[in-house]
Amino acid sequence: MKGTTMDILAFGAHPDDVEIGAGGILAKHSALGRTTGICDLTFGELSTNGDIKTREAEGARAGEILGLTARHRMGFPDRGLTGSQEQVDAMVKLIRQWKPKVVLAPYWQDRHPDHIACSQMVKEAVFDAAIRKKAAEVGMEPHRVTQVYYYFINDISQADLIVDISEVYAKKREAILAFESQFIPGPDRADTPLNQPTYIAMVEGRDQLWGHQIGTSHGEGLVSATPLRMDQLV
Numbered sequence: 001m002k003g004t005t006m007d008i009l010a011f012g013a014h015p016d017d018v019e020i021g022a023g024g025i026l027a028k029h030s031a032l033g034r035t036t037g038i039c040d041l042t043f044g045e046l047s048t049n050g051d052i053k054t055r056e057a058e059g060a061r062a063g064e065i066l067g068l069t070a071r072h073r074m075g076f077p078d079r080g081l082t083g084s085q086e087q088v089d090a091m092v093k094l095i096r097q098w099k100p101k102v103v104l105a106p107y108w109q110d111r112h113p114d115h116i117a118c119s120q121m122v123k124e125a126v127f128d129a130a131i132r133k134k135a136a137e138v139g140m141e142p143h144r145v146t147q148v149y150y151y152f153i154n155d156i157s158q159a160d161l162i163v164d165i166s167e168v169y170a171k172k173r174e175a176i177l178a179f180e181s182q183f184i185p186g187p188d189r190a191d192t193p194l195n196q197p198t199y200i201a202m203v204e205g206r207d208q209l210w211g212h213q214i215g216t217s218h219g220e221g222l223v224s225a226t227p228l229r230m231d232q233l234v
Contacts, residue, residue, distance in 0.1 A: 024165030
């Protein structure tokens, strides 16, 4: 993607992270004509089921369902998100290329260390992308992201903002299940927490809870690390 400003860029540590936590938000904004993208930091190659080729195909299918403008794979090592300057600079380069208005990242508290690492790395990359004297590549102009929001993967907490995704919830569910190797059990797949019926039920229950809080059937909760601005209340 060149020469276009990305409206929303969502980072995930693994393919399927964004679909779980913010798939509805991306589907909704894509349907509204906004440009949306996902950046997977790893190929998820250490997952119990599936392999790199399979997960890449699943991610492409999920992207089609969500109507993504673009999907990028950094190829950092699974369980190797060190937050090194080299890794952060690669993320800075992408942010400066795609120029997102809004960036989404995993919530900074999660049972998976890679999700926590991704959250911190996005924070650093967004910050560095705006520094004029800190260029990840010669000739690239700095870019300042308007807002960063954090989405939930395995857990739930108090949301600062809930987006109504009721009308696109079927697409979110379809996008998650596009990752068949992760969420659908089979004779050639080992049992994991992800492919048990309780996991998808947890995600849907959480989205229903957030939807109930705003008077709709389904919602996705986001957290902001900074105060949200409102010019006036009425």
